[in-house]
Amino acid sequence: MFTGLIQALGTMEPLGGDSWQITCVSQSGEVIMQDLAYGDSVAVDGVCLTVEKVLKAGFIATASPETLRRTTLGGEQTQQRYVNLEASLKVGSKVGGHFVMGHVDGIGRLLVAEQTASSWEMSFIASEAIARYIVPKGSIAVNGISLTVAAYEPESQFKVAVIPLTYVETNLRYLVPGSLVNLEGDILGKYVEKFLYSGNPNTTAPDDNSIDGITPAFLTEHGYL
Numbered sequence: 174m175f176t177g178l179i180q181a182l183g184t185m186e187p188l189g190g191d192s193w194q195i196t197c198v199s200q201s202g203e204v205i206m207q208d209l210a211y212g213d214s215v216a217v218d219g220v221c222l223t224v225e226k227v228l229k230a231g232f233i234a235t236a237s238p239e240t241l242r243r244t245t246l247g248g249e250q251t252q253q254r255y256v257n258l259e260a261s262l263k264v265g266s267k268v269g270g271h272f273v274m275g276h277v278d279g280i281g282r283l284l285v286a287e288q289t290a291s292s293w294e295m296s297f298i299a300s301e302a303i304a305r306y307i308v309p310k311g312s313i314a315v316n317g318i319s320l321t322v323a324a325y326e327p328e329s330q331f332k333v334a335v336i337p338l339t340y341v342e343t344n345l346r347y348l349v350p351g352s353l354v355n356l357e358g359d360i361l362g363k364y365v366e367k368f369l370y371s372g373n374p375n376t377t378a379p380d381d382n383s384i385d386g387i388t389p390a391f392l393t394e395h396g397y398l
Contacts, residue, residue, distance in 0.1 A: 174262045175216045177270030177312075177319020179343045180204040182255040183231065185217070185246065191238065193246075195222075196231035197258065201342075205260050206230065214261040214275065218344070219317030219355040220244050221261075221275025244277045245316075245353045255344045257317045270319025271312040272360055278303045281315070281356040283348045284330065293335040294323070295345065299356055304329035305366075306358030314357040318343050 182199040195217055197205055205215065209232060213224045222234035241247030246256075262268070281303065284296040297315065299307065304325075307313060311322050313331070320333040340346050348354070369391065 175221075175259050175273040175275055175317070176262055176266075176268050177259070177273040177314050177317060179257040179259055179318055179339075181258045182342075182344060183217070183258045185256055188233065191235045191241075192225075192233055193222075193236055194228070194231060194233050195256070195258070196228070198255065199342075202230060202258075205258050209260070216257070216259040216261075216273065216275045216317045218245060218256040219273070219275065219314050219357055220246055220277055243279070244355050245280060246355075248353060250353065254347050257343050259317055271314075273314045273317065273319060273357060274360055275317075275357075277355040277357050278306075279356055281354050283350055283352045283354065285350055286345075286348065289334075292337065293340045293345070294332060295335055295348075296326075296330060296332045297354065297356075299329050299331065301329055303356050303358055304331075306362040307331050308362070311362070312359045314355075316344060316354050317357075318345065 181197050181202040181204060183195050183197045183202070186194045186196070188194055209224060209227050211224060211227065214221050215224060215232065220240060222236060224232045224234060226233040236246050279300050279302060281297045281299040284298055286293055286295045307322055307325050309322055309325050313320055313322055315333065318339065320335065322331050323334045324332040326332070335345060
């Protein structure tokens with residue numbers, strides 16, 4: 174489990190097969206490396222990978238074909254730019270972002286990034302399977318970064334406001350319109366959806382493109398309103 178607060182930037186280099194070498198390249202990389210051990214989990218652009226070998230300034234991990242297919246890690250753009258790194262959450266640590274599992278739901282795409290007086294406003298588009306968990310003022314992980322949804326628009330578009338610190342310290346600053354990103358919806362929304370549709374024999378669980386069954390009347394009946 175992670176919090177979505179990025180600790181360092183790194184690069185990914187394929188070693189052949191499913192093995193990858195992740196190298197910390199930012200000065201804050203010592204936060205990742207200080208007690209990194211075999212078997213630890215590290216979020217790489219929001220994807221949970223297991224450390225198989227610790228190196229001087231990084232580690233080696235395996236990214237399965239399924240992981241590479243469902244995320245941006247297998248794309249050429251990942252090998253040509255920085256990736257966000259976060260070590261797993263330790264018991265007793267502060268949770269400054271939100272609970273991020275490292276299980277990417279799908280790939281999104283940057284539409285536009287605009288600088289304002291106090292932040293960067295970035296708009297993305299997501300598939301409907303991911304959009305079902307996006308709500309205004311809710312949380313979403315973009316390349317492993319915990320962000321608050323500023324607005325949700327039709328056709329599965331959403332906007333986030335990124336403070337200068339987050340923009341400078343993560344790989345968001347390297348994105349251009351059309352760049353692909355890993356998206357993970359809030360785990361709380363997924364559990365609520367599961368609980369709503371389990372235990373009710375008269376309700377059919379939604380498919381990836383429909384949440385029509387969740388209505389105010391249904392929420393009231395089950396004690397959510």
